[in-house]
Amino acid sequence: xxxxxxxxxxxxxxxxxxxxxxxxxxxxxxxxxxxxxxxxxxxxxxxxxxxxxxxxxxxxxxxxxxxxxxxxxxxxxxxxxxxxxxxxxxxxxxxxxxxxxxxxxxxxxxxxxxxxxxxxxxxxxxxxxxxxxxxxxxxxxxxxxxxxxxxxxxxxxxxxxxxxxxxxxxxxxxxxxxxxxxxxxxxxxxxxxxxxxxxxxxxxxxxxxxxxxxxxxxxxxxxxxxxxxxxxxxxxxxxxxxxxxxxxxxxxxxxxxxxxxxxxxxxxxxxxxxxxxxxxxxxxxxxxxxxxxxxxxxxxxxxxxxxxxxxxxxxxxxxxxxxxxxxxxxxxxxxxxxxxxxxxxxxxxxxxxxxxxxxxxxxxxxxxxxxxxxxxxxxxxxx
Amino acid sequence: xxxxxxxxxxxxxxxxxxxxxxxxxxxxxxxxxxxxxxxxxxxxxxxxxxxxxxxxxxxxxxxxxxxxxxxxxxxxxxxxxxxxxxxxxxxxxxxxxxxxxxxxxxxxxxxxxxxxxxxxxxxxxxxxxxxxxxxxxxxxxxxxxxxxxxxxxxxxxxxxxxxxxxxxxxxxxxxxxxxxxxxxxxxxxxxxxxxxxxxxxxxxxxxxxxxxxxxxxxxxxxxxxxxxxxxxxxxxxxxxxxxxxxxxxxxxxxxxxxxxxxxxxxxxxxxxxxxxxxxxxxxxxxxxxxxxxxxxxxxxxxxxxxxxxxxxxxxxxxxxxxxxxxxxxxxxxxxxxxxxxxxxxxxxxxxxxxxxxxxxxxxxxxxxxxxxxxxxxxxxxxxxxxxxxxxxxxxxxxxxxxxxxxxxxxxxxxxxxxxxxxxxxxxxxxxxxxxxxxxxxxxxxxxxxxxxxxxxxxxxxxxxxxxxx
Numbered sequence: 133x134x135x136x137x138x139x140x141x142x143x144x145x146x147x148x149x150x151x152x153x154x155x156x157x158x159x160x161x162x163x164x165x166x167x168x169x170x171x172x173x174x175x176x177x178x179x180x181x182x183x184x185x186x187x188x189x190x191x192x193x194x195x196x197x198x199x200x201x202x203x204x205x206x207x208x209x210x211x212x213x214x215x216x217x218x219x220x221x222x223x224x225x226x227x228x229x230x231x232x233x234x235x236x237x238x239x240x241x242x243x244x245x246x247x248x249x250x251x252x253x254x255x256x257x258x259x260x261x262x263x264x265x266x267x268x269x270x271x272x273x274x275x276x277x278x279x280x281x282x283x284x285x286x287x288x289x290x291x292x293x294x295x296x297x298x299x300x301x302x303x304x305x306x307x308x309x310x311x312x313x314x315x316x317x318x319x320x321x322x323x324x325x326x327x328x329x330x331x332x333x334x335x336x337x338x339x340x341x342x343x344x345x346x347x348x349x350x351x352x353x354x355x356x357x358x359x360x361x362x363x364x365x366x367x368x369x370x371x372x373x374x375x376x377x378x379x380x381x382x383x384x385x386x387x388x389x390x391x392x393x394x395x396x397x398x399x400x401x402x403x404x405x406x407x408x409x410x411x412x413x414x415x416x417x418x419x420x421x422x423x424x425x426x427x428x429x430x431x432x433x434x435x436x437x438x439x440x441x442x443x444x445x446x447x448x449x450x451x452x453x454x455x456x457x458x459x460x461x462x463x464x465x466x467x468x469x470x471x472x473x474x475x476x477x478x479x480x481x482x483x484x485x486x487x488x489x490x491x492x493x494x495x496x497x498x499x500x501x502x503x504x505x506x507x508x509x510x511x512x513x514x515x
Numbered sequence: 516x517x518x519x520x521x522x523x524x525x526x527x528x529x530x531x532x533x534x535x536x537x538x539x540x541x542x543x544x545x546x547x548x549x550x551x552x553x554x555x556x557x558x559x560x561x562x563x564x565x566x567x568x569x570x571x572x573x574x575x576x577x578x579x580x581x582x583x584x585x586x587x588x589x590x591x592x593x594x595x596x597x598x599x600x601x602x603x604x605x606x607x608x609x610x611x612x613x614x615x616x617x618x619x620x621x622x623x624x625x626x627x628x629x630x631x632x633x634x635x636x637x638x639x640x641x642x643x644x645x646x647x648x649x650x651x652x653x654x655x656x657x658x659x660x661x662x663x664x665x666x667x668x669x670x671x672x673x674x675x676x677x678x679x680x681x682x683x684x685x686x687x688x689x690x691x692x693x694x695x696x697x698x699x700x701x702x703x704x705x706x707x708x709x710x711x712x713x714x715x716x717x718x719x720x721x722x723x724x725x726x727x728x729x730x731x732x733x734x735x736x737x738x739x740x741x742x743x744x745x746x747x748x749x750x751x752x753x754x755x756x757x758x759x760x761x762x763x764x765x766x767x768x769x770x771x772x773x774x775x776x777x778x779x780x781x782x783x784x785x786x787x788x789x790x791x792x793x794x795x796x797x798x799x800x801x802x803x804x805x806x807x808x809x810x811x812x813x814x815x816x817x818x819x820x821x822x823x824x825x826x827x828x829x830x831x832x833x834x835x836x837x838x839x840x841x842x843x844x845x846x847x848x849x850x851x852x853x854x855x856x857x858x859x860x861x862x863x864x865x866x867x868x869x870x871x872x873x874x875x876x877x878x879x880x881x882x883x884x885x886x887x888x889x890x891x892x893x894x895x896x897x898x899x900x901x902x903x904x905x906x907x908x909x910x911x912x913x914x915x916x917x918x919x920x921x922x923x924x925x926x927x928x929x930x931x932x933x934x935x936x937x938x939x940x941x942x943x944x945x946x947x948x949x950x951x952x953x954x955x956x957x958x959x960x961x962x963x964x965x966x967x968x969x970x971x972x973x974x975x976x977x978x979x980x981x982x983x984x
Contacts, residue, residue: 144914147856148547150589150652154607156630157651157848158637173531174561174607176542176588185545186538194541201538217651219853 133330134230136191143188143231145222152180152214152224161442165213171447171462177204180214180224187231190238197238205232206240207459210326210450211409216441229450232328242455243327250336254318255287256454264290265315267297273305279312282349284363284377286356286484287319293484299511300355300380306514307388312347322362322410327451337372344374352377355507357408357483358449361415379411381482381506385420389510390427396513398429403509404436404476406467406490407443408483421482421506428513434474436467444470446481448489464493468501478502480509516557516600520578524560524602527570532561532608543585543603544596547649549914550863550923551593556583559603565682565690565729568604572727573688575602575974582686582974584727586625586654590661591864592945594722598978606656609729614639615703620679622696622704622732625656630848641735644770645674648851656728662720662942664897664905666847670770670808672900673942675719679704682730683718686970693718694732704732717965720943724976725969739770739808742844743819744837747826748799752875754829755801759871759898761825762805767818771844772805773897774874774904782893786857791842791850796834806844860891860911861920863927865947868903869939880933881908888926890919906939946979 155165164170166179176182186204189195205228212225236243246256254261267290268275275283283304289297304311318340324333340363344352352375354360364377383389405425411417418440425433438444447453447463468490471479479494479501481487491503504512516535524533534540535558544553557580562568568584575582581601588595597603609624612635621643623632629643629650636642644667647653653663655674659681664673671677680694691697693715695706707715718725749755755774762769775783777800784793807822809815823833842850855862869877874896881894894908910926912919931947941948949959963980966973 141915144861145859147549147861148545148588149649149852149856150547150587151649151849151852153587153652154628154631155651156628156634158630158634159845160849162630162651163634173534175534175539175559175605177536177539181588182539182542185542189538189541195537200536204538204542217849219849220856221859 134233136234139227139230139234140188140191142222142227143184145220146181146184146224147220148181149219150181151217151219155217157217161438161440162217163438164444165217167209167211167445167447167463167466168207168459171459171466172207178207183208183228184224187228190235191231197235199239202235202238202240205235206243206327206451206455208450209409209445209447209452209463211445212413213442213445216413229326229328233330236328236330243329243451246323246327246451246454247329247332250319250321250324251332255291256319256323257287257291259291261316264317265313267294268313270298271301275301276312277315278348279310280349281309281311281351281353282344282347283311283313284320284352284354284359285313285317286354286359288484288488289355290317293488293505295508296355296484296487296505299505299507302511303380303384303392303507303514304353307384307392309383309388311353312349314343314347316343318343320359320362322358323451325362325366326449334370337367337370341367341372341374350375353380353383354378355380355505356485357411358485361410364415379417379482381421381424382417384510385423389424392510392514393424393427396428396510399513400430401478402432402434402476403478403480404434404471404474405439406436406446406471406479406481406486407440408481408486409445409449411482412443413441424506424510425480428509434476436470436474438470446486446489447493448485453485453489460489461492461496464489465496466493468493468497468499472499472501476501478504480504480506482506516580520574520580521558523574524558524571527574528560528562528567534559546585546588546590546595548591548593548596549861550912550920551596554597554599556597556601556603559605561605561608563608565684568684568727568729569688569690571602571604572684572686572974576687576972579972580974581977583976584723586657587628587649587652589649589653590657592866594661604727606654606727606729611730614735618703618705619735620704620732621735622730623655625729626654628652628654629658633848636735637738640738642738643677643733644736645671645677646847648855650848651852655733656731659719659731660721660723660728664899664942665851666771666844668900668905669772669898670768675716676900677733678715678719678731679707679734680732681715681718681728683726683728685726686975696732722944722976722979724944724966724979726975737810739810741809741812741815743807743815744840744844745805745819745822746834746836746839747803747805747831748834749801749803749829749831750799752801754831755803756871756874757829758803758826758831759904761829762822763902765821765825767822768807768809768814769822769898770806770808771897772803773843773895775802775804775895776800776878777802779893779895783854787854791838793838793842794836796836799832799834802834804840804843806840855909861914862892862909862911863923864910865908865927865930867906867934867939867941868899869906869934869937870902871898871904873938874904876937877906877934877939880937881930884926884930884933888922888929890922890926944979946981949980
């Protein structure tokens with residue numbers, strides 16, 4: 133568990149300059165910073181400077197730990213755009229995650245419910261654990277339970293955006309990569325970490341590591357940016373060892389992908405790529421997805437005004453999608469509008485959670501723009 | 516605050532834009548002024564336009580409630596810290612921007628930041644060439660009411676010199692327009708000094724105590740394309756000071772020039788030299804970092820030649836380290852915020868103006884204070900406008916050490932008095948400049964008369980003329 137005094141010391145690194153609100157810095161690619169500030173009433177507590185003040189007051193017991201008072205801390209996607217612009221020497225989004233952990237007993241029904249669901253059924257959606265493998269029944273080939281490569285599907289692909297799971301499996305299969313899928317795959321625990329349930333996340337991580345070890349895999353492939361960041365970075369930080377972790381876009385950007393994309397059907401389409409926060413800002417995977425998109429015949433890639441490290445968030449992360457789904461969708465609508473400004477007909481991303489929320493944002497906007505995961509884009513061209 | 520007043524505010528701006536949540540009030544109890552104590556307001560409102568601001572002020576007048584207008588919340592000297600029990604008016608929703616290309620002017624709402632304005636004008640190959648160091652969060656209107664300065668000010672002066680007119684909601688709720696736009700038939704902002712006295716100037720540097728500025732009209736200029744970045748080293752401070760004066764006398768288009776002492780430069784280099792790509796340099800005891808700019812290349816080249824000649828004639832040497840001024844200018848929207856916050860301390864500052872030839876006297880006094888009060892700090896400064904020099908001493912403290920914070924507060928007060936006695940002036944109304952300064956009594960009485968006339972119930976930033984922080 134984090135030390136309260138150390139967290140307070142970090143929070144005091146904030147000098148309240150306010151750059152984390154709406155910095156527009158054309159030369160550096162910033163066109164706004166905080167998606168929550170932009171899509172709410174816009175009070176100070178909506179963006180990081182105010183959240184840090186609230187966090188300090190809560191930790192120093194100057195503010196009661198009521199649901200209303202802790203709300204600003206959970207009204208944050210932890211997207212990290214504020215960290216990109218912050219001139220001080222700290223990472224505000226990471227500190228807020230730690231503050232959430234220190235306030236894990238403060239009232240938040242949504243967080244508690246998510247943690248209970250993960251503990252009970254290995255997923256935060258309230259579905260049965262067995263439902264996570266139903267998508268496998270729709271494949272026209274068998275997927276073993278043991279192999280050198282394990283495809284860690286993730287709860288969202290397994291239960292909400294099953295096309296991502298199926299298309300990932302299909303693409304891996306057609307690339308000649310032998311892979312396995314666990315029939316008892318736990319949640320990676322990202323949602324536990326982001327919402328402050330750290331002790332539960334550590335226990336969950338140990339369970340994940342044990343089950344992966346049982347598959348005999350020496351490599352983990354994921355299609356979810358959240359799983360990728362969690363398994364690759366957070367597990368190491370929690371002291372839980374795993375085999376090397378790759379995002380499927382990294383795999384497809386290599387030799388295996390080159391053979392595949394060469395045989396893809398040509399179809400003219402203009403697409404824009406949305407950087408998932410966990411894949412981009414958090415783990416630095418920017419170019420591989422773009423390389424795949426650009427290599428598909430007939431595909432023209434155009435960039436949104438904010439992209440790569442300055443990309444605006446889709447709105448789903450940090451537990452916000454569960455905590456305030458309306459706000460999450462409004463943020464997604466904002467991103468869809470930005471995508472539309474490029475003239476693109478399709479938004480491609482590399483995270484089922486982003487895809488899911490951006491699709492909701494498009495619905496809210498009444499925009500029929502196609503939102504697809506990168507593996508689905510590849511699979512469509514090959515099938 | 517009575518529930519009925521909050522309900523009335525909801526009636527003006529809508530439920531979504533009124534908050535009495537304790538967490539929200541706490542967040543508005545402070546600003547970027549980390550060295551100042553906060554104060555909790557009773558309510559925060561976010562109006563959409565000047566008319567709503569006017570209604571809020573009329574309501575506040577009826578109930579005699581103190582009001583603190585606020586936009587970016589980036590000010591560093593306690594300017595927008597509210598009064599206990601008061602109303603905070605957050606102006607960030609006022610985002611209009613209108614370009615008058617033929618009039619060489621632009622009008623922006625009180626919620627527009629310098630970064631937003633710069634991007635807007637970039638699309639037209641224009642700029643307003645004065646950039647405060649907090650440009651990415653600071654609003655133009657907020658900067659006008661503190662009369663800020665920054666990169667670009669060496670040539671163009673403080674932001675006041677850019678202003679062509681203001682839309683102001685008076686404390687009693689009337690909306691007035693100054694400058695040429697006071698004539699509703701005018702094609703837009705083209706002349707500040709219209710209809711007699713400079714009413715616009717009354718509100719500049721006023722900290723918003725005479726009225727709430729809801730829109731600012733500014734001069735725009737063609738964006739410069741040609742720049743010369745250089746550093747000029749001198750062994751004696753008189754040479755560095757004279758260099759600044761000579762470049763002015765010779766109409767050299769220096770858009771930003773700072774004088775750094777060797778030890779201060781070393782401090783910056785240790786901190787950020789590598790990040791900025793500045794090579795290891797044997798800095799002179801006094802270094803001028805200067806950016807020359809022009810829309811015409813031939814004039815720029817001529818200016819750059821002459822600047823070098825002046826430097827050498829004064830006994831200095833051209834250091835040819837362009838990375839420092841280039842970093843200052845090219846990344847002007849962020850660089851200074853980075854330099855102010857990278858080191859980890861919290862600080863108080865005492866922005867003020869003096870003259871280039873008094874640079875050494877101010878610096879000596881600041882060092883003397885730092886020694887006497889036993890605190891860390893530094894100062895540097897830049898030439899501003901016709902013949903002034905802007906100083907921004909930073910007095911550091913550890914936020915977890917109340918004793919140190921108190922020492923900084925004391926030195927701040929001492930320094931204001933000391934530099935005042937040596938002829939310095941602030942560029943805005945500020946409580947600490949009036950405290951214990953009998954020489955300013957008449958002036959202060961006059962300002963108070965104006966305040967009483969405009970704000971009979973003293974609702975708008977009521978503390979300022981009482982000398983309270």
